[in-house]
Amino acid sequence: xxxxxxxxxxxALKDEGVKHVFGYPGGAVLHIYDxxxxxxxxxxxxxxxxxxxxHAADGYARATGKPGVALVxxxxxxxxxxxxxxxxxxxxxxxxxITGQVPKPFIGSDAFQEVDTVGITRPCVKHNFLVESLxxxxxxxxxxxxxxxxxxxxxxxxxxxxxxxxxxxxxxxxYPEKISMRSYNPVVKGHLGQIKRxxxxxxxxxxxxxxxxxxxxxxxxxxELTQLVQMLNLPITNTLMGLGAYPASDxxxxxxxxxxxxxxxxxxxxxxxxxIAIGARFDDRVTGHIEKFCPNAKIIHIDIDPAxxxxxxxxxxxxxxxxxxxxxxxxxxxxxxxxxxxxISGWWQQIDKWRSIDCLKYDTQSxxxxxxxxxxxxHKVTNGDAYITSDVGQHQMFAAQFYPFDKSRRWIxxxxxxxxxxxxxxxxxxxxxxxxxxxxxxxGEASIQMCIQELATCKQYDLPVKVILLNNGYMxxxxxxxxxxxxxxxxxxxxxxxxxxxxxTESFGHxxxxxxKPGDLEGAMKEAFSMKDRVVFMDxxxxxxxxxxxMIQAGKGHHEMQLSPDSEMI
Amino acid sequence: MRHIISILMExxxxxxxxxAGLFSARAYNIESLTVAPxxxxxxxxxxxxTRGSDEIIEQITKQLNKLIDVVKVLDLSDNGPIIEREYxxxxxxxxxxxxxxxxxxxxxxxxxxxxxxxxxxxxxxAGNADKLNAFIDSVGNEHIVEVVRSxxxxxxxxxxxxx
Numbered sequence: 062x063x064x065x066x067x068x069x070x071x072x073a074l075k076d077e078g079v080k081h082v083f084g085y086p087g088g089a090v091l092h093i094y095d096x097x098x099x100x101x102x103x104x105x106x107x108x109x110x111x112x113x114x115x116h117a118a119d120g121y122a123r124a125t126g127k128p129g130v131a132l133v134x135x136x137x138x139x140x141x142x143x144x145x146x147x148x149x150x151x152x153x154x155x156x157x158x159i160t161g162q163v164p165k166p167f168i169g170s171d172a173f174q175e176v177d178t179v180g181i182t183r184p185c186v187k188h189n190f191l192v193e194s195l196x197x198x199x200x201x202x203x204x205x206x207x208x209x210x211x212x213x214x215x216x217x218x219x220x221x222x223x224x225x226x227x228x229x230x231x232x233x234x235x236y237p238e239k240i241s242m243r244s245y246n247p248v249v250k251g252h253l254g255q256i257k258r259x260x261x262x263x264x265x266x267x268x269x270x271x272x273x274x275x276x277x278x279x280x281x282x283x284x285e286l287t288q289l290v291q292m293l294n295l296p297i298t299n300t301l302m303g304l305g306a307y308p309a310s311d312x313x314x315x316x317x318x319x320x321x322x323x324x325x326x327x328x329x330x331x332x333x334x335x336x337i338a339i340g341a342r343f344d345d346r347v348t349g350h351i352e353k354f355c356p357n358a359k360i361i362h363i364d365i366d367p368a369x370x371x372x373x374x375x376x377x378x379x380x381x382x383x384x385x386x387x388x389x390x391x392x393x394x395x396x397x398x399x400x401x402x403x404x405i406s407g408w409w410q411q412i413d414k415w416r417s418i419d420c421l422k423y424d425t426q427s428x429x430x431x432x433x434x435x436x437x438x439x440h441k442v443t444n445g446d447a448y449i450t451s452d453v454g455q456h457q458m459f460a461a462q463f464y465p466f467d468k469s470r471r472w473i474x475x476x477x478x479x480x481x482x483x484x485x486x487x488x489x490x491x492x493x494x495x496x497x498x499x500x501x502x503x504x505g506e507a508s509i510q511m512c513i514q515e516l517a518t519c520k521q522y523d524l525p526v527k528v529i530l531l532n533n534g535y536m537x538x539x540x541x542x543x544x545x546x547x548x549x550x551x552x553x554x555x556x557x558x559x560x561x562x563x564x565x566t567e568s569f570g571h572x573x574x575x576x577x578k579p580g581d582l583e584g585a586m587k588e589a590f591s592m593k594d595r596v597v598f599m600d601x602x603x604x605x606x607x608x609x610x611x612m613i614q615a616g617k618g619h620h621e622m623q624l625s626p627d628s629e630m631i
Numbered sequence: 632m633r634h635i636i637s638i639l640m641e642x643x644x645x646x647x648x649x650x651a652g653l654f655s656a657r658a659y660n661i662e663s664l665t666v667a668p669x670x671x672x673x674x675x676x677x678x679x680x681t682r683g684s685d686e687i688i689e690q691i692t693k694q695l696n697k698l699i700d701v702v703k704v705l706d707l708s709d710n711g712p713i714i715e716r717e718y719x720x721x722x723x724x725x726x727x728x729x730x731x732x733x734x735x736x737x738x739x740x741x742x743x744x745x746x747x748x749x750x751x752x753x754x755x756x757a758g759n760a761d762k763l764n765a766f767i768d769s770v771g772n773e774h775i776v777e778v779v780r781s782x783x784x785x786x787x788x789x790x791x792x793x794x
Contacts, residue, residue, distance in 0.1 A: 179645060184656045188699040191644070208699060244641055244702040368693035371686070 064234040066195050066226035067092035070159065073202040075102050076236040079130050081121065081493050082106070083114040087134025088174060089161025092226035106493065106522055109514035111138050113486035115145020116512065119154050120487030123473045124448060125494045126281060128155040128209050135161045136174030139220075140181065144480060146216050147185035151477025152302060153279060155214035157205045162191065164224035178220045187215030195225050195232055203237045212247025213366040214279055251363065251382030256390050259337075259361045259378045260398075263293065266335035268408045271295050272318060272347075275302030275476065276340015276364060276384050283307065283469040285388035286339065292395060293403050296412055298326035300341050301461055302476040309465030310445075315412065316421075319347040320613050321458045324420035325412055327611070327619040330355055332411070338362045340384045343373040344477070353618025363387050420611050420624055421462055430579050432456060432531045432603040436463035439501060439529055442586045447499035448473060448491045452484040452508030455537030458609045460503040482511030488526040489518060499590060501527040507536045507556050516569040519596045527589055528598040530562060533605040541608045566598035575600040632708070633662070634688050635715060635785040637793060638677040638695055639703040642668055646675055649698050659683065659691055663717075663782030674702065676793075680783050705793055712788045715759045721767070722776040725752045729774065740766050751776060759783070 064072060070093050074082065083106045086094045097105050108114040111133045118129030129149075133142045139160040149156045163172040179191045188208050190201050198221070205217040263269055277286050283306045290297045290313055297307050298318040307314055316323030318330055327349075330336070336358040341347070348354045354374055362369075362376040363384055370379040380387055395401055423433045436459050439447075449464055450473040451457040457474055466472045473491060475483040484502040492500045502509075509530055519526060531537075539554040563573030572595050576585045582601065589597035611622040640646045647666050654661050662680040669676045681691060688706065695704045707713045725733050725747075733752060737744055742756035756766060760783060767778065787793070 180648070183645075183649065183652050193644070242699075245699050366697070368690065368697050370693075372690060375686075 062234050063231040065092070065096070065228045065231050066198055066221070067096040067228055069195075069198050069234055070202065070221065070226065071096045071100060071103060072234060073199050073236055074130065077202075077206050078127075079103055082130045082132050083108055083117040083121075083490065084132030085111050085114055085134065085138060087138045087161065089135035089163060089223045090132060090138075090159075090226075092223065092228055093132065093159070093161070093221075095228065105132070106489075106518065108486065108518050110512065111141035112144050112482060113489075113512050113515045113518065115142045115156070115158060116148065116480075116483050116486035117490035117493070117515075118156050118158070119145060119149045120450060120473055120490030121494050122149070122154050122156055122490075123487070124470050124491040126279075126470065128157055128206060129490060131156065131158045133158070133160055134174065135163055135178065136176050138174075139176055139178040143182060143185065144482075146182055146218065148475050148478045148480040148483060149216040150185045150187065152275060152475065153214050154216065155209040156216040157202075157209050158216060158218045160218060160220045162220045162222040165193070165222040166224070168222065178218065182218045185216075186218050187213075189218035189220065191220045192222065192225055195230060198225060199234060199236055200240070203240050204242070207240045208245065212245075247365065248367070248381050249383045249386055251380045251387035251390055253390060255378055255380045256387065257394060259380060260391065260394055262335055262359055262361065262378065263337065264403060266403070267405065268329075268333050269295055269335040269337065269403070269405065270329045270333040271297040271337045271339065272300070272330065272341055273297065273303045273306055273339040274300040274341025277303055277306040278340075278469050280340065280365070280384040281469070282340070282385035282388050285385055285392060289388055289391055289395070292392070292401060294405065295337070295403075296329055296409070298322065298329065300344070300347050300476070301474065303341065304461060304472045305466035305469045308467040310467055315416075317461055318619075320349070321462065321609050321611065324418050324611055324622060324624065325415040327613065327622055328415045329412055331618060331620040333358045336360045338376070339388070340364060342369045345373070348373065349613045349618050349621075350616050353621075418624070423607075427579065427604065429604045430576070430582060430601060432459045432533070432607055433463050434579060435529065435531055435582060435601050435603060436460050436503065438582050438586055439503070440464045442583065442590055443499050443501065447471070447501050448488075448495065450474065450484045450487040450491060450500070450502045452502075452504045452511075453479045453481045454505050454508060454539075455533070455541065455607070455609050456503050456505045456508070456531040458538075459531065462609075481508040484508060485512050485526070485528065486515045486518075489515060489522075489524050492524040492526050493522070499527070501529055503529045503531065505537060506530060506532045506534065506559055506562070513565075516566065516571060516596065516598075520570045523594070525592070525594050525596050528596070530598065530600050531603045532559075532562070532600055533603050533607070534559070535605055538609070544608070545614070562598060562600040566596075571596035571598055573598045573600065575602070577602045632684075632688070633680065633682050634706055634708040635713065635783060636679045636681065636692065636695070637705045637707055637785060638679060638701060639669070639793060640675050640677065640698075641700040641702065642673050642675045643700055646700055647677075649700060650677060650679070650695070653694055653698065654681075657690075657694065659687065663780075665782040665784060678782070678784050703793060705787075707785045707787060710787055713785050714788060715783050715785050716757050717760055717763055717783045718755070718757045718781040719763045719766075719778065720753060720755055721770070721778045722751055722753050723770055724750065724774045724776060726750045733770065733774070736766070736769055740769075742766065
């Protein structure tokens with residue numbers, strides 16, 4: 062089949078099974094847009110800002126496990142996409158971003174809308190390509206998808222000069238079925254000897270804890286994880302990125318760990334003698350002060366990325382491999398054992414004691430809506446079964462703490478980069494993938510304004526997501542830190558001159574609601590979710606003074622949490 | 632500790648900047664870095680000299696391996712005896728009795744004078760970094776016009792190749 066470069070781009074996407082592309086046209090990609098116009102298999106969703114395109118593709122990928130695809134033009138199109146690319150990179154999300162580039166003869170001449178996209182994106186992609194000839198275009202796109210989705214996933218940028226997509230130059234097209242690269246062969250199977258050593262260590266443990274992260278979600282290993290944890294009656298905690306991979310409503314779940322993790326999860330980390338880290342990378346928000354991290358533990362670490370192992374914390378038994386396959390091997394070896402019992406009843410008693418402190422309690426009698434109450438109400442109204450996206454800040458932590466996720470891929474947030482503006486476009490991506498599912502974006506009045514223009518995209522493509530704005534008038538997390546560490550000097554964290562969100566939403570053609578009383582919240586939320594085919598934006602006025610607890614402050618260990626405004630460090 | 636790391640990479644545009652970018656982004660130290668094609672013109676070979684604790688060097692080799700274009704990384708300093716060589720061109724003043732003196736010094740160091748004017752020499756020499764440093768010190772800064780060094784090259788001794 063003879064195709065032009067522009068047609069090859071579109072056909073290659075079809076051959077990859079891509080149904081949706083999030084993008085924004087511009088000079089350098091006009092040939093590609095013309096090819097998109099002339100077919101119907103790949104749907105293009107026109108966002109209102111390129112950051113939205115990358116976040117939407119990212120949300121799509123997080124919810125489905127398939128690579129998200131974004132298409133943007135050269136220069137500002139590419140630079141606007143960078144925040145979304147970096148967001149996906151930090152959380153290891155498979156994504157292919159196609160960027161237009163000025164025609165090859167113009168590269169390096171400071172041409173109109175020229176930037177060095179490959180140079181700018183190099184530190185925040187898994188890999189990137191500048192396509193240098195039409196002959197290599199199809200193969201490069203194949204490589205991009207292969208690299209993005211295998212090993213530790215991540216975003217790949219394919220930068221295509223405009224002359225390569227010239228509609229008048231056609232070549233024979235064949236999409237490669239397989240690709241092999243001598244320089245890229247990710248390890249998938251874990252080392253069986255190491256797995257056996259790990260099991261021996263676990264079977265001798267007195268105070269074991271399982272700590273899992275986004276790697277379990279990425280590998281779709283929630284079933285294997287749950288089996289392993291339940292077979293041995295192990296306590297388990299998840300990172301922010303790992304929530305949902307183990308059912309939060311199960312009694313063995315200790316809640317999230319880390320800076321705003323639960324008392325029981327963090328104390329268990331401090332006291333454990335065998336830590337089983339799975340698909341997690343010992344991020345600073347998780348470990349607290351590294352010198353005080355798990356002082357008594359032997360550490361087992363399962364991860365697909367060898368570079369994650371012993372990067373921040375020295376581990377005793379590293380196992381490199383795909384988490385799903387490694388856990389399958391764990392289960393197989395365990396099943397061959399006659400005695401699988403692990404006597405840790407004393408450890409569970411200790412954990413239950415920590416649990417009884419009820420570290421997430423808050424004032425339920427408040428006359429003002431507490432943000433925790435708003436999230437709990439959302440959980441109730443959606444039967445705990447919605448896809449929840451979030452932005453970044455206090456509302457994100459409240460959502461993570463108070464919306465117990467029982468399923469994997471339901472909690473979609475920017476964990477590593479912490480990107481404000483992520484939530485709404487990510488929700489669009491999720492809704493595109495699952496039109497019948499409930500999708501809600503829990504956000505703050507500061508974050509939502511960073512990508513609020515995407516309300517127009519929701520209208521154009523009929524993406525009835527629900528926006529739950531926990532409006533406290535402040536950049537809540539910034540305010541919290543200023544209260545704690547800067548003697549209450551609230552420098553530039555008060556978001557003065559807020560728009561009327563109800564009117565603003567209505568002007569986009571959606572339904573706006575404002576709720577100010579706790580008693581009104583559940584009814585209003587039910588009404589919002591009953592409007593299946595409408596975007597409803599709920600402006601929920603919450604207590605501006607509320608803080609996120611527990612909190613591990615900088616320099617402190619897991620056992621040094623602050624549990625409430627009045628409490629000393631424990 | 633000082634490590635000499637050999638890297639075989641796909642000979643693609645931007646390969647060097649991926650390595651250089653990795654080192655600056657992760658705040659690793661580069662003492663020297665050389666790059667050129669090999670007998671297989673689809674591959675480039677880099678020799679990189681860096682310093683760091685065992686943990687840092689382990690991260691460096693892992694992060695290098697993670698680069699998609701990297702075919703092979705070998706920490707030479709960790710793999711038995713090696714040959715290390717660096718090439719240097721050094722332009723020195725050569726007037727009056729300095730002329731004879733510098734020539735004698737070059738002979739002692741088994742260096743070659745490859746360009747001569749009535750007031751200068753260009754001297755070439757190869758060796759490990761210590762030898763080149765010793766030569767520079769012996770000439771003395773006040774007599775040096777300019778210096779250019781290739782950065783270290785390294786190869787394992789013995790019959791075995793890198794791949």
